[in-house]
Amino acid sequence: MKRLARYGIDGFILAILIAALAGTVVPATGASAEIVTWLTRIGIALLFFLYGTRITPQDALRGLAHWRLHITILAITFTLFPLLGILIGQVPDSLLAPELYAGILFLTLLPSTVQASIAFTSIARGNVAAAIVSASASNLLGVLITPLLAIMLMTSSGHAQIDSSAILGVCLQLLLPFIIGQLARPWLAVFLSGHARATRLADRGSIILVVYAAFSESAREHVWARVDAGDIMMIIGISIVLLALVLALSSGIGRMLRFDRADRIVILFAGSKKSLASGLPMAAVMFDGQALGMIVLPVMIFHQIQLITCAIIANRLGHGYEQHEHGSSR
Numbered sequence: 063m064k065r066l067a068r069y070g071i072d073g074f075i076l077a078i079l080i081a082a083l084a085g086t087v088v089p090a091t092g093a094s095a096e097i098v099t100w101l102t103r104i105g106i107a108l109l110f111f112l113y114g115t116r117i118t119p120q121d122a123l124r125g126l127a128h129w130r131l132h133i134t135i136l137a138i139t140f141t142l143f144p145l146l147g148i149l150i151g152q153v154p155d156s157l158l159a160p161e162l163y164a165g166i167l168f169l170t171l172l173p174s175t176v177q178a179s180i181a182f183t184s185i186a187r188g189n190v191a192a193a194i195v196s197a198s199a200s201n202l203l204g205v206l207i208t209p210l211l212a213i214m215l216m217t218s219s220g221h222a223q224i225d226s227s228a229i230l231g232v233c234l235q236l237l238l239p240f241i242i243g244q245l246a247r248p249w250l251a252v253f254l255s256g257h258a259r260a261t262r263l264a265d266r267g268s269i270i271l272v273v274y275a276a277f278s279e280s281a282r283e284h285v286w287a288r289v290d291a292g293d294i295m296m297i298i299g300i301s302i303v304l305l306a307l308v309l310a311l312s313s314g315i316g317r318m319l320r321f322d323r324a325d326r327i328v329i330l331f332a333g334s335k336k337s338l339a340s341g342l343p344m345a346a347v348m349f350d351g352q353a354l355g356m357i358v359l360p361v362m363i364f365h366q367i368q369l370i371t372c373a374i375i376a377n378r379l380g381h382g383y384e385q386h387e388h389g390s391s392r
Contacts, residue, residue, distance in 0.1 A: 077266070077270050078273050078362065081271075081277070083277075084277075085275070085281060085355075086277050095279075098271075098274070101271060106272065106343040106346060108239070108268055109239075109339070110237070110239040111239040111240065111246075114240040114242060114247065115247045115251060128192055131196065131325050132196050134333070135196045135200065135332045138308070138312055138329070139174050139333060140173075140204075142311060142333075143170040143308065146170060147169070147171070147215075148167075148215065150163065150167070150170075150304070151163060158293075158296055161356040161357075162293055162296070162356055164356070164357055165356055165359055168361070169336055169341070169360050170304075170336075171211045171212055171215070172208055172341045173205075173208060173336075173340055174196070174336070175197060175339070176194075176197040176198060178335055178369060179197040179335050180193045180194055182331040182375075183328055183331050183376075185373075185379075186377075186380050188323075188325070188326075188327025189325050196332045197332050200332065205240075205340075209348060268343070272342040272343055273358070275346065276354040276357075279355065280354060280356060281355075297360050297363050298363055298367070301364040302367060304364070305367060305371060308333065309330065312329050313329075316329040330375075331376070335368060335372070336361065336365065336368065338361060338362065338365040341361045342361065345361070
């Protein structure tokens with residue numbers, strides 16, 4: 063991974079793309095498909111168990127008093143984004159296939175990222191403690207809010223079939239392992255921190271397995287016969303416009319509500335992100351038996367675009383802050 067990073071290549075993203083290609087070209091069929099399904103379920107449970115062991119109660123409590131900031135970020139994540147997703151639904155079916163729009167709408171319902179939001183906030187010299195709380199709260203609440211929003215917006219509009227059992231499935235496969243991880247944290251935290259490389263491999267491996275399973279299922283259902291280069295370009299274009307709008311609105315909201323610079327940076331990065339790590343497992347649980355590859359494709363494309371864009375913005379903000387500090391100290 064480090065060697066790839068020298069050439070500007072994200073090894074994790076590359077592994078996801080390889081898994082997607084493998085699932086499309088060499089899909090699991092018959093008994094192997096059943097094995098992949100069960101391995102995916104186990105991997106998802108392991109992923110959220112590890113999340114539970116990592117988040118300390120101290121981190122969860124730190125900055126909770128800054129409720130105004132956290133509510134602002136949650137409102138952007140679970141209100142502004144879905145509203146924009148509904149507006150995108152006005153694009154004619156001739157330009158955007160209904161199956162792909164379902165993926166874009168699902169994308170807008172996802173929680174924020176944790177690692178990227180914190181990392182970019184740190185690079186830009188923002189309020190890191192607040193980013194930890196906001197991003198973590200978004201992910202925890204998203205386990206329940208995302209399925210509820212999906213039932214309200216996707217099922218009612220006919221873009222996907224999700225029933226109330228999806229919430230139970232999400233609780234059993236995502237929330238329960240997380241709670242168990244929290245309970246086991248006093249005994250496992252030290253051990254896992256000493257094996258950070260292995261745990262990182264386990265959680266990233268779980269996501270890669272989800273991608274392979276999703277694209278494998280799509281290949282078995284001949285989903286890709288309905289997707290062409292024009293569809294991919296449309297998703298890329300919509301993702302760029304969607305991200306640009308949310309970044310602009312997040313920045314404007316932060317200024318309008320008179321947050322200081324450090325907090326505006328948290329709003330900018332935590333508010334504009336959508337979690338691939340949470341989104342893929344959620345999709346695997348919520349859309350079991352449906353065209354999963356079509357639904358997760360927009361999530362994967364948007365994720366890559368947001369990382370590239372926000373990395374550039376964070377670096378510029380960080381350099382600008384350093385120059386200002388150096389200028390003030392003279």
